[in-house]
Amino acid sequence: MNRPAVLAVTLPGATELRLEAEAEVRRRGWTVVNAPAAADLLLVCGVPAGEDAEWVDGIDRSMPEPALRIVAGERGRIAAALDVARRDLMDRAATRREADVADEPGAREHGDRKGHGDGHGRGTHHDSSPPEASDDQSHDHHRMDHGHSDHAVGDEERGHHQPADRGAHTDWLDHEGHGGHMDHMDHMGQHMHAMGEVAGLPMAQRGDDRDELRLDQLHVPIGPALSDWPTGLILRLTLQGDVVQDVEVDHLPVPPGHRPPFWDEPWLRAAQGEEVTRGSAARRRCAAHLDSAGRLLAVVSWDDVAARCRRLRDEVLSGVSREGIGGDLRRTVRRIGRSRPLRWSIAGLGELSADRARAAGVTGPALAADGDAFDRLLMWLSEIERGLEGLDDARPLTPDDWAGPRGRLDGPQPPSRALLDVLPELLTGAEFACARIIVASLDPDLDELALAPVSGAAHA
Template sequence: MDLRARLRRTAMNLPAVLVVTLPGATELRLETEAEVRRRGWPVAGAPAASDLLVVCGVPAPQDAEWLDSIERSMPQPAVRTVVGDRGHVAHALDQARRELTDGAVIVTPDSAAPGHGDVHDRDAQHGGPTSEDHHAAHFGRDGHGHQQPPDHTAHMEQADHQGHAGHMDHMGHDMHAMGEVAGLPMAERADDRDELRLDQLHVPIGPALPDWPAGLILRLALQGDVVQSVEVDHLPLPPGPRLPFWDEPWLLAAQGEDVSKGIAARRRCAAHLDSAGRLFAVVGWEDVAARCRRLRDELLSGASRQAIGDELRRTLHRVRRSRALRWSTAGLGRWPADRGRAAGVTGPALAAGGDAYDRLRMWLGEIERCLGDLDDAEPLPSDDRTGPRGRLDGPSPPSLALLDVLPELLTGAEFACARIIVASLDPDIDELVLAPVSGAARA
């Protein structure tokens, strides 16, 4: 083994991890993120920057194509592992690292021939790397899928989003009859709002972007950098009875099980920290995003109010004082509360009204209020049916209404702002199991 191979093998001891979460696998995602952080492994924001692909949830047969495409776009050696059950994350990561270190060789022109390992055999069977792999490799302008921190720039640049969208060109979703040249989608012509004939590009986003609602797919029609229309879709929901992770305390209490107010407050607080962390990551505030996720995991692990309260309050104070954050999110996705109420929206999104920044402020306020109830041992009333995203006893789950308002909020917005608007709502596809008919109609 030469020096380069030794260095590569050593590097594989700290592999860069790309996590893809399927609907119904929120708890597995949280366990995976906590374990990856505990090991000190870097988190990749793009296939081209990753060594290990971790799929949280058991893929359906129709998921094989786009998951294979992601893996093909990763630099070799690369390993994909599937985590399907709680408690198996550590074992799966250990096994994946062994496979990476055992396969850590330097790829040379001679060694890249068919028969020189599983990776090259697979590429040979598929006819070599395709233009789809090229799309996946250009996941983001910096290889992480995020912009600079808000102190440097407020919004993600259009090129960043084009990189994200390109990654999804090949993931098994149609491109609305667009022409292609060398496998690349070409623009069509359509009237814009000023009745001018401009290029129109159909761009699917999701389902495997970092800091993106698990399983969500948006198909956008763009003219220039403006969203003209939006179609909302999602990956199929997993079969079998399964309660949405973030709504469990309230649903279990409604079924007559003993659930304390402290458990419900802990779950609500963690849910909002998870959503806020996603929004901070999208706007590029990575250090605060990481802190929110660590605090989220400590809450879910049972940390007391005394152990976590001071740091949590300092984090909230820092966020509220950030003028750059406010500037980067204010005015995006603005809609009045009466329109949200008419659409069936409940919970923080309705109470906030306003824009993306107002919705973030509402999460922060609920986090602070929940902090005082973390150790409350009183039973949660069975008629308390308001989860982190809204009322669970309405005609449809809260996230279904959030999905329904996305086209209205995104149409007319700049492409660079679309992910911020989505993150400020953070719909939970897992909740659609509470409305089987509506959920099936979308799948």
């Protein structure tokens, strides 16, 4: 328990907490896993309430004893929360070892040793907030929530993958020996919403497939808390064999906040008349694209380069100078863009022409890419390199600059709304194993759905 295995989930509106958590967990060298069964610690970025609390509780119940859940609701307190969580997990592990020794034949009678749990050895949630704050949020356990927050975690170091093939091939993503099987749909069931089920499995129904055959249809919900998955997104897929026949897009409620969506913040603040430098906007754009690229690379199991993208993302956000980061960033971008195995792995998936994108209201990189998942990745990489030159630009950002990382913020709808709207078209007819790649190549930011009208824009 000195280096706990962490399962991190993020709630809508908690992007900044997620980034802080990922950086802190990486600094500690803790392992990040993507399944409850492999986790010692569940780290929730954002404070669960209502529907959020239900599925977080479901994940918690799937974790082995003596697991612990902590909740991070404020910036700057994650490191302290993780320290407390590690100490508590070590205490629980020691208590269980003592109990196991006491239960051995011939051992001295120690009485009823229940440790800190719920009477069954189950890991629990600590709560150092006032009693009146914890009573309404216990969910059958105590919660560790130091003043509404305290803790968080990330997902760079992945474990416990289950490979999924694209066709009959195995995809190795790096000529230098770094690679792995494509890992698109691993452990989806742990975060599925409830549907009609038998023995925990969705019930199949009959339906016509694309070859006019009557085959079983399986209704499979995906999300909202998969690793490397847009926060809060839920897809309800109808499958026949391994082919997606129908798609319904849903999401967790996106709470309105007093702060704009994290990735769009510089442009929205400038539109309100605040003084924002062009360098701040360039850093936010570069970091957003590095975050998206890291997510896509993690989905195809190029984990070492995905982790490098996230490290560079954190350095860009921390204010490292262009000279300090430029060489490493350019090398990483060029390595990704020149990878032939990577191109082969994702080329042809999620084809979205510029005409179709424009008709759907898509703007930004997805429109400019005018192509498939690999083209969209290349567009992110191009914008990262182009933005590198402006990281230290102290000139003010003009109030009429509305080009955020995912598209224009002055259109009739938020950029990510259009990205969600094109998902059914892009996923229908695709192989099930490729669905996560297509989603990751668009990487919609559901926090944008809470955008309020901003003075100076036609719509926001």
